Amino acid sequence: MKKIIKKLQNNENLDSNEVLRLYDIDIFTLGDLAKKIKEKKFGRKVFFNINRHINPSNICKDICKFCAFSAHRKNPNPYTLSIDECVKIAKEAYKKGAKEVHIVSAHNPEVGYEYYMNIVKVIRQELPDIHIKAFTAAEVNFLSELSGKSYDEVLDDMIESGVDSMPGGGAEIFDEKIRNKICKGKVTSQNWLKIHELWHKRGKKSNATMLFGHIENRAHRIDHMLKLKKLQEKTGGFNAFIPLVYQRKNNYLNVKDFLTGQEILKTVAISRILLNNIPHIKAYWPTFTLNLALVACEYGADDIDGTIQKESIQSAAGASSKSGLNMNELIYQIKDAGFIPVERDSLYNEIKVYK
Ligand code: V47
Numbered sequence: 001m002k003k004i005i006k007k008l009q010n011n012e013n014l015d016s017n018e019v020l021r022l023y024d025i026d027i028f029t030l031g032d033l034a035k036k037i038k039e040k041k042f043g044r045k046v047f048f049n050i051n052r053h054i055n056p057s058n059i060c061k062d063i064c065k066f067c068a069f070s071a072h073r074k075n076p077n078p079y080t081l082s083i084d085e086c087v088k089i090a091k092e093a094y095k096k097g098a099k100e101v102h103i104v105s106a107h108n109p110e111v112g113y114e115y116y117m118n119i120v121k122v123i124r125q126e127l128p129d130i131h132i133k134a135f136t137a138a139e140v141n142f143l144s145e146l147s148g149k150s151y152d153e154v155l156d157d158m159i160e161s162g163v164d165s166m167p168g169g170g171a172e173i174f175d176e177k178i179r180n181k182i183c184k185g186k187v188t189s190q191n192w193l194k195i196h197e198l199w200h201k202r203g204k205k206s207n208a209t210m211l212f213g214h215i216e217n218r219a220h221r222i223d224h225m226l227k228l229k230k231l232q233e234k235t236g237g238f239n240a241f242i243p244l245v246y247q248r249k250n251n252y253l254n255v256k257d258f259l260t261g262q263e264i265l266k267t268v269a270i271s272r273i274l275l276n277n278i279p280h281i282k283a284y285w286p287t288f289t290l291n292l293a294l295v296a297c298e299y300g301a302d303d304i305d306g307t308i309q310k311e312s313i314q315s316a317a318g319a320s321s322k323s324g325l326n327m328n329e330l331i332y333q334i335k336d337a338g339f340i341p342v343e344r345d346s347l348y349n350e351i352k353v354y355k
Pocket residue numbers: 066067068104136166167168169170171172207208209210211242244245246247248249251284287305313314317
């Protein structure tokens with residue numbers, strides 16, 4: 001173990017066996033190593049943004065076992081927002097200061113390909129300055145299947161409609177055996193990575209998530225991170241890695257044991273250590289809780305996402321993020337935890353530093 005720690009302190013690469021032993025290092029040593037990397041990049045800064053999530057529909061052709069958002073027996077409230085409703089939400093959010101709309105929908109075959117593109121087109125027409133972060137690689141795969149268009153064509157349509165960047169959802173866990181058990185039929189891990197590669201080739205940025213704390217093990221998480229690291233070496237297009245803590249209510253996965261705070265923090269620290277080529281590690285507060293997200297900022301994370309205003313995916317599964325967070329509260333909490341709150345835009349340009 002001492003040899004691994006020494007290598008990390010000297011910024012040397014670990015071999016594949018050593019990488020698998022990272023979780024065996026104690027939490028304080030891991031935290032210290034990760035914190036040094038974070039502080040070298042960003043000092044005591046913690047980033048947030050003022051954003052609005054829009055989830056246009058919860059009707060889904062896929063049946064991911066971890067999902068409590070899509071309309072099914074445990075959540076029998078199907079809805080589909082009209083394009084006008086989506087635009088109204090975006091306009092109201094913009095008036096309240098949102099600089100980004102984060103649009104993620106279920107995979108609804110009833111509304112058609114144009115519905116998805118038109119949501120973006122009309123928001124872009126009405127709000128030329130807002131950053132539109134839209135459609136996960138899982139949605140791109142679904143839209144490609146729905147329309148018969150190639151991934152390239154779907155991505156070009158997204159850009160033409162006004163999408164600025166892609167969110168990191170749909171990655172879940174890349175191991176195909178686990179994927180088969182938790183989200184069979186959804187985009188494969190290979191195609192998830194391919195779609196992001198094609199997006200990056202267009203000079204565009206995206207994020208990458210990892211859903212953990214369900215039926216995967218530590219080796220699956222490491223494998224997931226290493227696959228992202230490899231693609232990042234090729235494209236440099238990922239802005240942030242976002243480890244999403246699995247929320248266990250109202251879904252069909254039936255996981256009894258919730259992750260300990262220690263395991264979550266170790267995972268954050270390991271991601272900061274391994275993914276030294278991805279600029280930001282986001283401790284997404286809805287799945288961490290705000291308290292643990294701020295502790296995670298001592299373990300390598302530098303971003304906690306934003307005000308969100310309305311959150312439907314994780315809150316359906318038990319997270320307490322349904323109505324988002326007030327900006328002043330967010331700033332107060334970041335400061336009270338001993339950090340410097342920095343409002344950022346969607347591409348991590350600093351907008352305001354709250355000293
Ligand atoms: O891919 C679904 C996850 C993701 C559960 O790019 C769950 O900035 C926990 O991608 N427990 C969608 N997570 C959300 C997403 C995202 C969120 C925040 C920021 C960004 C970004 C992207 O939500 C899905 C899935 O992995 N999810 N169900 C659950 N029970």
